[in-house]
Amino acid sequence: ASGELPLSPLTAAVRPGPSFSGHPSIISSNFGDIMGIERAVPWDFDLALSPMERVLLTASGNVQRIMSAFYNATVTVNILENRRTAPGKYSRKVSLECLREVFCVATSTVELASPPLVDAVDSNRVGIGQLFRKFNLMPRFNLLSASRQGDVFVRRYTLAAPGILCDIVEEFQPGMWELREKEGWVDDGRGEGASGAGPRAPQLPHFGDVMSPNQTSVTVLSADFSAVERVVLTATNLQRLMSSYYHAPCTSTAVVCERIQRGRYKHKAEFSCFGEVFCVAHTTVNLASPEMIDAVESNRVDIAQLFRAYDVLPEFKLLDVGRAHDLGLWRVYELRAPGMLCEIHEKFSPALLQMGSRGHLLGALSDDDEEVEDGGGLSEAERLPRRLSEMHTLLPPALLMQSIPLHPQAKRTVSRARAAIRRILRGVDPRLLVVVGPCSIHDPPAALQYAQWLAPLQAELSAELLLVMRCYFEKPRTRVGWKGLINDPDLCGSFNTGKGLRIARRLLLDINALGVPTACEVLDPIHFQYYVDGLAWASVGARTVESPIHRQLASGLALPVGIKNSTAGNVQVAVDALVSAGQQHHFPSITPHGLIAGITTTGNKDTHLILRGGSGGPNYDAASVRGTEELLRKSGLPARIMVDCSHGNSERQHERQLVVAESVAQQLLASRGSSSGCPIVGAMLESNLVAGRQDLALGGGGLVRGQSVTDGCLGLPETEQALRALARAVRERRA
Secondary structure (H helix, E strand, O other): OHHHOOOOHHHHHHOOOOOOOOOOOOOOOOOOOOOOOOEEOOOOOOOOOOHHHHHHHOOOOOHHHHHHHHHOOOEEEEEEEEEEEEOOEEEEEEEEEEOOEEEEEEEEEEEEOOHHHHHHHHOOOOOHHHHHHHOOEOOEEEEEEEEEEOOEEEEEEEEEEOOEEEEEEEEEOOOOOOOOOOOOOEEOOOOOEEOOOOOOOOOOOEOOOOOOOOEEEOOOOOOOOOHHHHHHHOOOOHHHHHHHHHOOOEEEEEEEEEEEEOOEEEEEEEEEEOOEEEEEEEEEEEEOOHHHHHHHHOOOOOHHHHHHHOOEOOEEEEEEEEEOOOOOEEEEEEEEEOOEEEEEEEEEOOOOOOOOOOHHHHOOOOOOOOOOHHHHHOOOHHHOOOOOOOOOOOOOHHHHHHHOOOOHHHHHHHHHHHHHHHHHHOOOOOOEEEEEEOOOOOOHHHHHHHHHHHHHHHHHOOOOEEEEEEOOOOOOOOOOOOOOOOOOOOOOOOOOHHHHHHHHHHHHHHHHHOOOOEEEEOOOOOHHHHOHHHOOEEEEOOOOOOOHHHHHHHHHOOOOEEEEOOOOOOOHHHHHHHHHHOOOOEEEEEOOOOOEEEEEOOOOOOEEEEEOOEOOEOOOOHHHHHHHHHHHHHOOOOOOEEEEOOHHHHOOOHHHHHHHHHHHHHHHHHOOOOOOOOOEEEEEEEEOOOOEEOOOOHHHOOOOOOOEOOOOEEOHHHHHHHHHHHHHHHHHHHO
């Protein structure tokens, strides 16, 4: 209740103390302190910094909170030096540690001009590092300098309040964004290591407000949030954080300011960046201070600026957090200070960490660009780096996977199919692997209908065939053309990739829930990470078979992979790719939470070659298959071959897939009783609800439901005919 918020006599005693002129700031920007201003503007610096480095650059005494939230681990302050150099003057040096690694060393000089402050420090009643918190003083932040000294990132700034001035130099260590827990040690919430594993005991959160506790722990937040999301959820200075993160102005607009009764008010504000609203905040304000009430009621102080206007540092208490159905975050928290209590409900846009898409995030101009002073009157698009018109950030893969999780039935489908394919490749399972389905997915409901048709046929033929449905979401183009569902889900050139990834992942889960395993081509190495857990099998296509990136990626996939010969029909490049995919590789990639990381793979031995024909003609015949078998054995690889009945082997005539499938069936039968056996372990068919293909119109209008918009496909009757012929050949071969 508002009556429970008396003014602090200690604060009143401190406030009249003299203030310092301090040092001149190198910036003229407003950083958006706690509910302080309507517009936060980033410092226009020359350093090349990452978004989180920019957040640290403008952190006003809450580095502990930021790092504890980022790692979901305790941050400990170790005092290295703490001495009085003259009356009211002190020198302090500390190291900040997380996961038992020092990530920052801070050296500060403190000058006190208020007798209550000096007395509190000299009598050891208050630590120097806790003055702002203990006396509820809102510090004014001035950034003095920032630089890189070798691998160390250094900043100097001041925190000033009536009667106190701190001049601080912080040295951030290299590798601070790559800290790892030491083996045999777990964070117990106290900043001390405990051997062994086991659940962490619940701990009260210490949020590390401005220079307050020696230990900061925000580990109460669920691991379902990404590192940056945890930083946002525990922030008291949202405008400053987002302005720094994006290096762009951040605006707060009051939408509603309503008086409920004297001393009690409602406030609604919208926070925007790049013209996009990223947060809507509903605040209930209770005031117990007559001075504050009069200031608000007389319109002398905006209700959203009370903390800053009275230089009072609020205590932050996080009450609840979560993620809405649209994947946007929300949180409820309190800001409490003498005479004032605010309860704030904030709802964040799903695009919170995806705004802006501004080309300047990529860095400097192209080498051949001419500098234009003051922008030269160019539009924003014209000021982007040359040949970049737009850039959209995406949710980290882990967030999409958590919001659309694999349910138990889908997990069973994936794991059982992967295991079965491995047994087929190793000759333990005599069945034939058949990857069958649309050339590409453009209509998810029609694709699900196809899966519903395939499910009973799969069950009927399961003794002879392992059917895996083609779910190809991306299309490699020789020149140009529609690039697939993920890149352009609305079929109109809008390239809403985030939407495409959500649709693709949801469809995979729905198909797996039917008991039908799925397959896809490895095309974009980043997109693939958003849905690979829903796949039983993957392929490297004819246009990427010589790509080192795709060979490296195949070497680390935890599922079987087929690799095609090139579009020209060159089989040797596929053999080389198989050799490469079987070896260990080291390369850069992203983690599930979207961080850049160095990846080391172990090599993938569950691979096979796919014959798909080429510009030189088909290569599905028995002589071509035996020639490929010889190439594989010469390279020390097992002879495992899948025949693609479409593409070059069907000479782009979808009906001829039946001819190729019949040839595969005859080769299987011909191997009956042979000591050498048949190297064919699988077949691929392009199939859809309706036979043939159609041209894609902008927006997808006028399309025939269930007919391909890329390569021509077999219809359902022809598909069933081909599958039954293959099943019959497998059955007779075993007889």
